[in-house]
Amino acid sequence: MKDKGAISQFLEKYYLHFNAASVVDAAKAYETQIEKDSKMLVSLAGAMSTAELGKIFAEMIRKEKVNIVSCTGANLEEDIMNLVAHSHYKRVPNYRDLTPQQEWGLLEQGLNRVTDTCIPEEEAFRRLQEHIFKIWKDAEEAGERYFPHEFMYKMLLSGVLEQYYEIDIQDSWVYAAAKANLPLVVPGWEDSTMGNIFASYVVKGELKASTMKSGIEYMTFLADWYTKNSKDGIGFFQIGGGIAGDFPICVVPMLYQDLERTDTPFWNYFCQISDSTTSYGSYSGAVPNEKITWGKLDVDTPKFIIESDATIVAPLIFAYLLDM
Template sequence: MPSSAAFTPGPVGSFIKHHFRHFNAAAMVDAAEGYRTHLLEGGKMMVSLAGAMSTAELGLSLAEMIRQDKVHLITCTGANLEEDIFNLVAHDYYERVPNYRDLTPADEKALLDRHMNRVTDTCIPEMEAMRRIEKAILKEWMAADAAGERRFPHEFLYRLLRSGVLEQYHQIDTKNSWMIAACEKNLPIVVPGWEDSTLGNMFAAAVIRGDVKNVHTVRTGIEYMTWLARFYQEITKDCSLGMFQVGGGIAGDFPICVVPMLHQDLELEAPLWGYFCQISDSTTSYGSYSGAVPNEKITWGKLGADTPKFIVESDATIVAPLMFAYLLGW
């Protein structure tokens, strides 16, 4: 399908096209158009999620992006993987703290005493969210351990969602859960550094207690990279793979390195990433890789001089839903 195919934006998209004409606003429109063009030309897209985008309820738009085949691979932190499911089963118990900037240490201690874990202005309820999922996922870990089976973190959560044991606890419309949408599509997910998450800590505790005998029951980092290398080689035989990075950190840094690894460490042929966009408010001031402009990635063999490259220096909780709405025709 040619990139010039007719596109009629919906009400949100029309507003964006009319009002977002300069600076970061214009960069956002350019990036969204670049994303659309990449798909129209037959490309596929990886979306990486950093920060607390699941607690920000990005699933309200990301789930539909997945259902409409506008996302073909997700890389995310362990926190984003689990927090979409925490929200799924405990949404009604979450609390917003709009005046979080005014909280004293005593106020924070009061939240701790109530088992309310704060993420900026939103408190995640430990008992209804984290412990509820821990109890269910522990059974999956232990069953796999007893059977001598090993799975990736996202595969365990897919099994949990498919088992139906959480359905009695659903507190949001399931169409707004990006993990359910991904599970229904059996979407590939890569979760680098999964150990740095609530469930990662719980798995370590299960190993220490002896509930799980084999620490390798949950597959992690290096195995994710070897899987990603094979996936990248296979998918790029027929199309270009782009990267849409929401935030910085390991969720984006890890997968983008698959290309230079294939080239430099394995001396294999592989195309460069075919599109790149990052939404970030990080700056380059102190050697911040998360704030580095896309051109720096050319020097590392990740992007080419002609790769469509975009950076929107803004709040991802605002920009990502707007871009997704634009692409969805909302």
């Protein structure tokens, strides 16, 4: 532990049983993955960007402890929204006590609530809309097509948003990803504010749907990336549930079963942080062993499930991996 910082030492000393022990076990196994040159996919569901996970996740990207990210469209855009509109966010600690009338009042103020945090529509969504529309339109007029995250990378790297920055740019994980040209997969991007805005332009005839690369193209990209990078194994670190995790993990059975590439290796590490417990047909609450039956994990794949709040647990695991 001589190279580990105070947070890591605290975890090793006190996190000894139950979910706490799983945190340390998962962190150590993740570290082993890195040491043996295995790649790691991290999936982000929920509102991790609004929870400001970027403060530490950006450093994970810079230190090359994550090789590819699968995230929801919300996490892609909300990291950038926090970057340009942070001072306009409103925290509502008593969110559990709000009446429907009070919720309506937040809507009238242009404040869209995510648990205890309200995202300011005008300063966040609309501030990005002007610039991203131009990038979409320019690409279309040039006969070019890109993935949703590639358009976001272009916007960030162009510098057009610098005038709006309200937090340290080093705390934006999407900016860190853009600088590193980190591979991203954003399944179901249409189910996001920017996706809705793009669709509105298609309805108005101002953009073509084909300008945006599709989810099928994301899957074919991922299939190619997995095939090229799986020599030393690829791990799967899943934060939350939903499509951000379900979509990319399916690339293995797709390669193995549908493309009949029988030499395709299984994911060689799996960890999920989730507060969803096993119930009737729950994907997010399914124990890792269920994934063996779907051809995603092998019998001896290291498997960890941490039934806890990802906003508490993920930063601790990342701190351990960063030797904090």
